Amino acid sequence: MRCSWRLSVFKKCLGVNAVSDLxxxxxxxxxxxxxxxxxxxxxxxxxxxSEGFNPLCGDRLTLYIGFDENxxxxxxxxxxxxxxxxxxxxxxxxxxxxxxxxxxxxxxxEQFHALVMGTSxxxxxxxxxxxxxxxVQEFPARVKCATLAWHTLHAALHGEQQVSTE
Amino acid sequence: xxxxxxxxxxxxxxxxxxxxxxxxxxxxxxxxxxxxxxxAATTQKPKVVIEAEKHYYEYLNSNxxxxxxxxxxxxxxxxxxxxxxxxxxxxxxxTEDIIFTxxxxxxxxxxxxxxxxxxxxxxxxxLVTHMEHHSNIVPWxxxxxxxxxxxxPIPIDDLGxxxxxxxxxxxxxxxxxxxxxxxxxxxxxxxxxKQMIEQAHAMGALVLVDGAQAVSHLTVDVQALDCDFxxxxxxxxxxxxxxxALYGRQSLLELMPPWQGGGDMISLxxxxxxxxxxxxxxxxxxxxxxxxxxxxxxxxxxxNNIGLDTIAAHEALLLDYATQRAKAxxxxxxxxxxxxxxxxxxxxxxGIHPHDIGTILDMEGVAIRTGHHCAMPVMERYKIPATxxxxxxxxxxxxxxxALFLALERxxxxxxx
Numbered sequence: 001m002r003c004s005w006r007l008s009v010f011k012k013c014l015g016v017n018a019v020s021d022l023x024x025x026x027x028x029x030x031x032x033x034x035x036x037x038x039x040x041x042x043x044x045x046x047x048x049x050s051e052g053f054n055p056l057c058g059d060r061l062t063l064y065i066g067f068d069e070n071x072x073x074x075x076x077x078x079x080x081x082x083x084x085x086x087x088x089x090x091x092x093x094x095x096x097x098x099x100x101x102x103x104x105x106x107x108x109x110e111q112f113h114a115l116v117m118g119t120s121x122x123x124x125x126x127x128x129x130x131x132x133x134x135x136v137q138e139f140p141a142r143v144k145c146a147t148l149a150w151h152t153l154h155a156a157l158h159g160e161q162q163v164s165t166e
Numbered sequence: 167x168x169x170x171x172x173x174x175x176x177x178x179x180x181x182x183x184x185x186x187x188x189x190x191x192x193x194x195x196x197x198x199x200x201x202x203x204x205x206a207a208t209t210q211k212p213k214v215v216i217e218a219e220k221h222y223y224e225y226l227n228s229n230x231x232x233x234x235x236x237x238x239x240x241x242x243x244x245x246x247x248x249x250x251x252x253x254x255x256x257x258x259x260x261t262e263d264i265i266f267t268x269x270x271x272x273x274x275x276x277x278x279x280x281x282x283x284x285x286x287x288x289x290x291x292x293l294v295t296h297m298e299h300h301s302n303i304v305p306w307x308x309x310x311x312x313x314x315x316x317x318x319p320i321p322i323d324d325l326g327x328x329x330x331x332x333x334x335x336x337x338x339x340x341x342x343x344x345x346x347x348x349x350x351x352x353x354x355x356x357x358x359x360k361q362m363i364e365q366a367h368a369m370g371a372l373v374l375v376d377g378a379q380a381v382s383h384l385t386v387d388v389q390a391l392d393c394d395f396x397x398x399x400x401x402x403x404x405x406x407x408x409x410x411a412l413y414g415r416q417s418l419l420e421l422m423p424p425w426q427g428g429g430d431m432i433s434l435x436x437x438x439x440x441x442x443x444x445x446x447x448x449x450x451x452x453x454x455x456x457x458x459x460x461x462x463x464x465x466x467x468x469x470n471n472i473g474l475d476t477i478a479a480h481e482a483l484l485l486d487y488a489t490q491r492a493k494a495x496x497x498x499x500x501x502x503x504x505x506x507x508x509x510x511x512x513x514x515x516x517g518i519h520p521h522d523i524g525t526i527l528d529m530e531g532v533a534i535r536t537g538h539h540c541a542m543p544v545m546e547r548y549k550i551p552a553t554x555x556x557x558x559x560x561x562x563x564x565x566x567x568x569a570l571f572l573a574l575e576r577x578x579x580x581x582x583x
Contacts, residue, residue: 022529026522026580057521058538058551081551083519084581142525 024135025142026084033088038095043075052152054144054165059086063152065097073097073105078152083145085136090149092130102157109154116146179480184472185561187212198531201566206351206379206510206557207535208401211465215405218464222457230456231430231447245456248463249446255466256396257387258413262445265419266454269410270378271301273397274345276412276449277374278305280425286342288314293336293371294345296322296547297353300540302345302376315342322547326353326502334365341371348380352541352553353502354485354510356384360391367392372418378402382559383481383508385474388413400458404559405465409458412449419445426451477560481509484558488567495574501553512539512553515574518581520554526580527554530573 045066052061059082066075076094081087093112097105111127114120118137136146144165155163185191188210193200202210222244228237230245246261253261267273286292292306296319303317310317320336321329337344344366349356363373374395377386381398388396395418399410414422424431424442428451434441442448469477488511492498497516515523524536535555538545545551556570 022526022580025525031581056537057519058542058545060551081519083521085522139525142521145521 021135021138025139027132027135029092029129029132030084030088033091034084037078037087037091039077039091040079041077042079043077045075046077048156048159050152050156050160051162052148052155052165053162054082054086054148056144056165057083059083059145059148061086061090061148061152063090063094063149063156065153065156067102071101073100073102078149082148083142085133085142085145086148089133089146092133093149093153096128096130097153105153106157109150109157112150113147116143179476181561181563185563187214187468188561189213189216191561195531195533196529201530201532201569203556203558203562203566203570204533204535205382205559205562206402206539206555208407209382209404209559210561211406212404212468214468215461215464218461219406219457222460226460227457229453241456241460244460244463245454248459248466251463251466252411252413255381255386256411256413257389259389260416263414263416263419265412265414265446265449266459267397267410267412268408268455269399269401270376270397271305271399273395273410273412274301274374274376275305276425277395277397277414278309280422280449281372281418282306282309282313282315282343284421284423286310286313286315289340290315290342291338291340292317292343292345293320293333293341294318295320295328295347295357297326297328297350297355297357297541297544298345298347299351299376299378300542301378302347302374303543306345319543322355322544326350326355326504326507328355328357330358330361333362337365337369337371339370341366341369343372343374345374345376347376347378348386349377349383349508349510350502350541350544351379351510352512352539352544352555353504354507354512355502355504356380356506356508359393363391363393379510382469383474383478394418400462400465403462403465404468405462406455406458408455409462411462416445419449422449424448424451428452472560478508480560481558481562484562484564484567485509485511487564488556488558488570491567491571495571497578498574501548501550509559510555510557512555514550514553515577518577520552522581523554523574523577526577527570527573530569530576532570532573534570 043064043066046064047067048065050063061078061080064077068074076097078090115122115134116136133146136142148165151163190210226241228241230242249264250261252264306317320333346357348359359375366373372394375393377396377398382403394415396413401407431443431448431451432440433443492500499514501512520536527534537552
């Protein structure tokens with residue numbers, strides 16, 4: 001069997017089992033961000049906001065973004081409750097967005113999408129800590145949990161008030 | 167955990183023989199034996215049902231109610247024999263009053279679109295319970311939107327019991343129909359449908375009972391209930407997906423206009439106007455899921471051979487045991503504790519989202535449902551986004567309940583660190 005970079009194929013080559021897939025998904029960083037989500041409040045400066053909804057599980061999330069005078073994201077925050085994956089993803093995203101321009105944030109959205117879908121080459125340097133969510137690609141039913149915050153970001157950047165993952 | 171009394175009672179059934187009837191139960195999921203506890207979503211199928219579909223396609227396949235050739239005749243006979251077994255299952259007075267549909271959802275849409283459009287006027291009221299599945303809410307919302315009728319929810323209490331006082335006070339001459347789920351898919355509550363029907367009839371309102379979750383657990387007698395419409399799906403009764411049935415009171419069905427037009431539902435077609443076929447065909451336009459219909463009879467026969475009472479007793483045993491274990495489980499809150507509830511254990515774990523529970527359980531081979539169970543108003547009522555739900559069927563065992571709780575311990579260990 002030819003081993004590609006894709007996690008699932010790579011693991012089959014190595015004979016890695018389901019239990020380690022689960023550890024791959026629920027890494028300590030995820031638990032940490034689930035227990036203590038960062039930026040889990042409405043920030044003082046809000047220029048864009050959007051509401052994301054996952055009809056599959058009923059999770060709702062409101063995302064806030066504020067820009068500084070140079071057009072870089074200075075304030076981020078989110079409200080809402082979700083599963084560990086969606087909460088950690090939102091928390092990590094709000095951290096990663098700070099200092100980014102709108103264009104850079106858009107590029108990060110594309111990178112994150114590629115990471116969890118396992119569809120194309122990714123730039124590890126750009127994704128940084130967000131790579132802890134790579135394990136989601138082994139759990140197709142959970143990809144929407146990881147991408148809820150990101151689709152909400154995409155909607156906020158495009159001036160849409162509401163977005164649904166369905 | 168000690169469960170000698172449960173083992174004693176459970177051994178009344180030859181579980182190995184019952185499980186051997188279900189081929190899927192021998193498969194593994196993530197290298198572990200499958201523990202299938204998502205029966206409220208759909209039950210697994212016994213060999214007799216799978217064989218019935220196979221036999222139909224290998225030996226009988228032909229269109230029904232049309233050909234003069236032998237295959238068509240035999241396929242028609244098999245399909246119509248299934249209709250008779252549905253009649254017997256529900257103890258309906260006439261076979262002609264059993265309409266085959268794609269399932270519960272289509273059956274409710276048939277009633278709301280046909281009866282609703284012909285009978286509802288602005289200001290009329292439809293009552294449904296707060297614990298309905300979306301399929302007994304949305305079709306009524308749609309027809310209310312169209313006709314100006316008003317949809318009102320009957321409240322439920324913290325245990326998941328319907329508020330019968332509120333129901334009595336909400337009934338009025340404006341009430342035209344009451345939609346009630348016989349057994350709640352999210353809570354397991356068994357609603358007092360007989361009493362509700364009596365009260366509705368006293369006010370001149372009709373009652374539609376959604377039996378999707380009921381027919382595999384309870385003996386249903388539509389004549390004793392005196393209900394106007396009763397609907398269910400085959401796939402929650404060990405039968406195939408894509409087939410279900412509507413029982414309707416003859417006097418109502420006769421007056422209701424057809425819902426969908428097409429072949430089979432007409433007796434005469436002219437460009438100047440067509441005439442509708444008689445019951446049940448008036449409501450059965452187009453070639454139906456014949457194989458599924460035929461296999462539904464095999465499913466009903468399967469259930470009758472074991473006996474609904476035996477199935478119900480076995481499931482009650484599993485539910486009692488699972489409930490005991492759930493109550494002893496730290497941080498677990500049961501959602502839905504109505505007295506006499508059946509077969510469904512819905513719960514949440516403190517600080518852990520049901521989706522995370524579902525994923526981790528799946529890795530242990532334990533299949534449960536997590537989410538809103540197509541009953542978002544129920545989730546709203548209990549102020550939770552979702553629940554985890556284990557639901558039991560005839561082939562489940564005490565050992566599988568143990569496997570569920572072992573997996574839940576793993577969830578808790580992972581999350582508590």
